[in-house]
Amino acid sequence: MFLSPIPDFIITHKMEKETFKPKILVFSTDKISDPGIDQAGLRKIHYSPAVYVISMPCSSGIKPKWILHAYDQGFDGVFIAADGHECSYSPKCPDHTNHIIQEAQSMMKERNISPKRIRMAAICSVCAEPFSNHMDNFSKILFELGDVTTERNKQS
Numbered sequence: 001m002f003l004s005p006i007p008d009f010i011i012t013h014k015m016e017k018e019t020f021k022p023k024i025l026v027f028s029t030d031k032i033s034d035p036g037i038d039q040a041g042l043r044k045i046h047y048s049p050a051v052y053v054i055s056m057p058c059s060s061g062i063k064p065k066w067i068l069h070a071y072d073q074g075f076d077g078v079f080i081a082a083d084g085h086e087c088s089y090s091p092k093c094p095d096h097t098n099h100i101i102q103e104a105q106s107m108m109k110e111r112n113i114s115p116k117r118i119r120m121a122a123i124c125s126v127c128a129e130p131f132s133n134h135m136d137n138f139s140k141i142l143f144e145l146g147d148v149t150t151e152r153n154k155q156s
Contacts, residue, residue, distance in 0.1 A: 022076040022142035024135065026053045027062050032125055033081035039128035047135035059083055059120075060096035064104040071113055074149070077142045078104075079134065081123040094122075112152045114145055 028034050034055050040047060052075075056062065059082040067078050082097050097120065105115040119138050123131050145151060 021050045022139050023050045024077045024079055025070045025075040026079045026081055028053050028055050028081040029059055029083045030055045032083040033123035035125035036123050036127035037131050040132050043128055045128050045132045047132040048139050051135050060093045062100055064100055064107055067104040068107055071148050076148045077117045077138055080120040082120050
């Protein structure tokens with residue numbers, strides 16, 4: 001019995017998927033979530049080395065266009081490590097941050113970027129394990145979605 005060879009594009013896609021490591025940009029807050037993220041590193045709690053952290057004073061100061069710029073720069077996902085109700089800048093921080101995410105998701109849809117590529121969670125100053133767990137779970141979701149550039153090109 002003659003078996004036809006597997007087409008190259010299937011092999012190439014499988015190889016790309018196996019070597020793909022999602023890049024995640026984390027917007028962190030310097031007073032609340034940064035210490036928790038730092039603790040993950042100090043305690044050597046593993047999370048992907050493809051996670052990059054930018055520190056901000058308050059999560060409600062993030063601009064939706066910064067989130068889209070991250071995708072343009074090759075990040076596959078954006079995670080907002082928010083202050084939650086512990087924010088020292090504004091009692092309405094969680095509401096403002098949620099509005100920023102909704103606005104960003106709307107802009108993402110216009111650019112054929114899945115809204116699953118953005119996540120937010122309140123990360124406290126002692127939340128090393130929860131941060132690591134969030135990064136692991138988000139990486140799995142992004143792995144299934146694949147490279148953001150490929151996603152945008154498929155739907156164009």
